[in-house]
Amino acid sequence: MSSPPRIAPAIAAEIDRLATAVAKDPRSKDFLPLAEEYIKAGMWQEAAGVLEDGLKVYPGFVTAMAALGRVYEQLGQSAKAKTILEEVVTQRPDNLRAHRILAKLYQGEGQAELALRSCTAILNANPFDEEALALKRSVTGAPDDPPPSKRDKKRLNTEAIPGKVPPVPPTRSAAEPALSEAALPAVSKVDPTPDQVPARPVVQHAATIARLETWLGIIQAKRHVDSHRV
Numbered sequence: 001m002s003s004p005p006r007i008a009p010a011i012a013a014e015i016d017r018l019a020t021a022v023a024k025d026p027r028s029k030d031f032l033p034l035a036e037e038y039i040k041a042g043m044w045q046e047a048a049g050v051l052e053d054g055l056k057v058y059p060g061f062v063t064a065m066a067a068l069g070r071v072y073e074q075l076g077q078s079a080k081a082k083t084i085l086e087e088v089v090t091q092r093p094d095n096l097r098a099h100r101i102l103a104k105l106y107q108g109e110g111q112a113e114l115a116l117r118s119c120t121a122i123l124n125a126n127p128f129d130e131e132a133l134a135l136k137r138s139v140t141g142a143p144d145d146p147p148p149s150k151r152d153k154k155r156l157n158t159e160a161i162p163g164k165v166p167p168v169p170p171t172r173s174a175a176e177p178a179l180s181e182a183a184l185p186a187v188s189k190v191d192p193t194p195d196q197v198p199a200r201p202v203v204q205h206a207a208t209i210a211r212l213e214t215w216l217g218i219i220q221a222k223r224h225v226d227s228h229r230v
Helices: 009-024 031-040 044-057 062-074 078-091 096-109 112-125 130-140 150-160 199-229
Strands: none
Touching: 009 031, 031 044, 031 062, 044 062, 062 078, 062 096, 078 096, 096 112, 096 130, 112 130
């Protein structure tokens, strides 16, 4: 007879607290964290019992269903695990934990197409998932690809951010000289209002012309007076 697993004191205390809460209120959703503590302690059978009871009160609770599918898989109950996890991915196609377990179960049953479908769901979310890549290669028999570089991973993560577009370098023909920032004309960062744009240059030019004409008149008058004095 195997000895019971040794439980860390902190986990044991949390199990005791959550078990008391669930016993007092059978409708409490603390059954899920209680099952997770049992899983941490390696107490899979206890976790299965807690999750089964909780799902009777909360049928369709997808997170609890996914946890129970994992527990069934650990207990060697593949048929039960597959049934409940298939229901999980029907309701939540983006549940990667369920797809990961299903891919292994399908591979073990020789259902290559279904295994690849779950692998594809994982790789659509993360193309560099090493476990899914390895499983896909084992199903398809494809040769191993070289591991992705850190640079490739960083680029992919940048492109995956919603609303973030990678910078595009400016293009310039070979004959076009590069202009330094100092050579470019100064541009105001504040957009002018429509009534300011046409009027300002005309007024400035007219004022300049008027000043020049005044100075010219003064100079000519002075020269005329000087010529008469001589």
